[in-house]
Amino acid sequence: MKKTLISLPIIALLAIGLSACGEPSTETAGTKPAAAAEAPAAETPAAPDVTPSQAAAVAKAKIYLSTVPLSRDGMVTQLEFDQFSPEDAAFGADNSGADWNEQAAKKAKVYAETMAMSGGALHDQLIFDKFTEEQAAAAVAGLGL
Numbered sequence: 005m006k007k008t009l010i011s012l013p014i015i016a017l018l019a020i021g022l023s024a025c026g027e028p029s030t031e032t033a034g035t036k037p038a039a040a041a042e043a044p045a046a047e048t049p050a051a052p053d054v055t056p057s058q059a060a061a062v063a064k065a066k067i068y069l070s071t072v073p074l075s076r077d078g079m080v081t082q083l084e085f086d087q088f089s090p091e092d093a094a095f096g097a098d099n100s101g102a103d104w105n106e107q108a109a110k111k112a113k114v115y116a117e118t119m120a121m122s123g124g125a126l127h128d129q130l131i132f133d134k135f136t137e138e139q140a141a142a143a144v145a146g147l148g149l
Contacts, residue, residue, distance in 0.1 A: 061088045061096025069102050073110035076102070077134035105142060108135045112143035123149030 054062075061083055068074060068082060076097050083093035108130060115126055123144050130140035 055092070057088065057092045058095045058099075061092045062099045064088070065096040065100035065102070069100055069107070073107040073114065074102075075107060075111075075130075075133055075135040075139070076104050081134070104135070105139055108139035108143040109146050111135070112140075112147055116147050116149070123147075 064083060064086060065079055068079060074082065079097040079100065079102070080090070080093045083096050084090060088096065111133060112126055112130060115121055115129060121129065126147070126149060127140050127144045130143060131137065135143070
């Protein structure tokens with residue numbers, strides 16, 4: 005009997021405490037919450053289905069872009085080396101937000117600052133790094149070589 009009398013106030017306090025933890029409801033009968041009333045009339049289209057592996061490839065590509073300039077094909081090769089499938093690697097490169105012309109210019113600048121290279125040698129190195137002919141030529145021209 006004594007245990008029951010002690011337990012009842014504890015249970016009552018727990019019930020009050022737990023109900024106080026919930027969020028207060030501003031909704032009254034027949035009304036919608038304010039957030040629902042402020043929703044835009046036109047819904048934004050759902051993002052296309054992206055697999056977890058594709059999302060990881062995009063994230064990894066962005067990490068690479070923040071540290072080293074790469075060509076698109078160089079990025080795909082690097083992602084494949086990181087064990088992404090060829091399809092996911094291409095998806096990661098294509099959806100990384102990279103400006104491949106800018107990447108070529110950055111890579112050319114790195115080479116120009118760290119190695120003594122002629123314009124022709126720099127061009128050939130950029131081609132070896134899998135930049136396109138147009139990207140390599142523009143990058144070399146941008147350095148005035």
